[in-house]
Amino acid sequence: MHPAFAPARTFSETIGAPISFQAIGKRYGGVPALHEFSLDIAAGEFVTFLGPSGSGKTTALNILAGFIEPSAGDVLIDGVSITRLPTEKRNVGMVFQSYSLFPHMDVRDNVAFPLRMRGVPKAERHARAEQALAMVRLAGYGDRKPQELSGGQRQRVACARAVVFEPRVLLMDEPLGALDLKLREAMQDEIREVQRRIGCTVIYVTHDQGEALTMSDRIVVMNEGRIEQIGTPAAIYDNPSNAFVAQFVGETNFLTAALARGRLTFAGVDAPAPARLPEGWRGRMALRPEHFTRVVAETGGAPTLSGRIDDIAFHGGSYRYVVETEKAGRVIVQEQRRHGSDGPVVGAPVTLKFSLERAAFLEG
Template sequence: MTRGAVVEFRNVSRHYGAVVAVAGCDLRVEAGEFFTLLGPSGSGKTTLLNMLAGFIEPSGGAILIDGVDVTSIPTEKRNIGMVFQNYSLFPHMNVGQNVAFPLKMRRAEKATVRKRVDAALELVGLGAFRDRMPNQLSGGQRQRVAIARAIVFEPKVLLMDEPLGALDLKLRERMQMEIRQYRDQIGCTVIYVTHDQGEALTLSDRIVIMNEGRPVQIGDPEAIYDRPATRFAAEFIGETNILSLLPKPDAGWWIEELGAPFAGSVPAASGRGALLSVRPEKIMRADAVGAGPAVRFDAVVAEIVFSGDIHRYTARCAGGKTVSFKEHRTGRGDALKPGDKVALAFRLEAAVPLPES
């Protein structure tokens, strides 16, 4: 059974003089959910996390945990675990003492402390490391200790602020999978802060994209990626081609950058034109697009980037602009070269209309 709590931000704001860090934010995180706050530096995501933790007082609004207003409740009484990027381990304490610290602060009985510390260390795979000092551990091991310390008192809510930012790529990828496993086993609500789009897509049940102190879009990872609601969302998460859709007299709609017609549906409010988002992996050679409605156009390969399993191409189109597209390497020697002419296409459903702003 889920032990996590429902977390709500109701019209929460935070001002620093004339600077608005968070502006009237309304969010609801369900019990047991892995919910990620994603956005660039200064978007308000860490400010929201710190207000939930009780480190910062909101300028307005209310924060609720399981329906209880905790806005004015001290941090230590909120039953929240916290994991930081820099681990924040006590260097003079061994692993077991570090993990036991929250329980001792809560005056737990010695037998309870021993039992819960053992369980937390076993969960993160460090049962044999109880007597090691932090300076004897690798970065990944120190982060596991920090996670064990954050969950040892069985919090209803676990907050994680860029917890993998100090790790190298391979270790970060491995820790992503481990964090999901920990959450599944302890059943708490996880609210996770990152600016790493791939990390957010991998870990989350739902994502909120933040910009300038406000939520831009909320949804599950596939919806956020496949159906961005704004240009900011489309460009921030993953790669995309932003194309201009213009009305052409007696010819319907026209994609300016491609010099090609567009026969798909266009938002009713866009009489002056619209924007389209098309992911690079949705653009392919025209003979591979198959039957059905599609946008077809000619281009000349301008640049190739080798990325191991894929080639990422930049191609110049008849309209004078460039688009990006990707192809998986087949090993058949059919990679394109700079200067090659190529017929490209994408299916109509791959083009996502966006507001002009």
């Protein structure tokens, strides 16, 4: 029996399907929008495609949805090629940035639409729509028109509509892009919660690195039609594989460095080289703002940079400030506030300590 025609279930079983992109290519005219895109996603995994506009993340999603035909390669859901399947037969749920609710239908009919397309009788599809609405905390909103709802409520209806038929794959194309910050954060939790309950495989497209770090099991960082790095949020943050990733995910300070005779030299500092670097290495060190510690005098052997505090932003639990250093240009520092200690002062001379163990070393 086709999964869509299965009797109503509670949203608890793991129904996710594995997805496999196999060397997908897409060209517009002569311009490649996606190049040799290969990726395997496990059943039930929450994977985020992260990248700036034009990076190919939406193209990859639209190829999976069937809105765009790839120029090369194959897409598999649950081991079966879907590349030649029309969109409506792919049985995936999807949420769009622009909500895309049907304006002439009430909320209940919107949510029940996928069930109607699958021939579920009216009474049952209304019951299941109500169940899905309850899951996104909109029980009792069935009679409203989409136009009567707020942006956040509309997107929750869109989520309910996308999962009501228990798809094994859920695609989300910048679903929170149109919402304000507070709502976005609340919705991030809700989306994760819904995904955990349903167990479907999620591909989530965003250009917001914070969102990607918060929500994903794995992040696929994309740029100019290519995959830059694939990894867990922590792996991507701690070990960016190149300057693009380091810069795009989180904030990064770059220091040019070179290794010779077991010593690493950078910005006038000469330190013992970390064991993982080969002799003769040269490139850039990437240091996160929170890798630096402001010290008064004694550094205990750790490398230091000195300079003057230029600009301070108060962030509640922490300070974020810019240090104009003597040898390494402007360095962004994040400092936790500690009870009983003095905060940074604009214009004050400062010495920054950091550990090379936490730095990422990038070629070129």
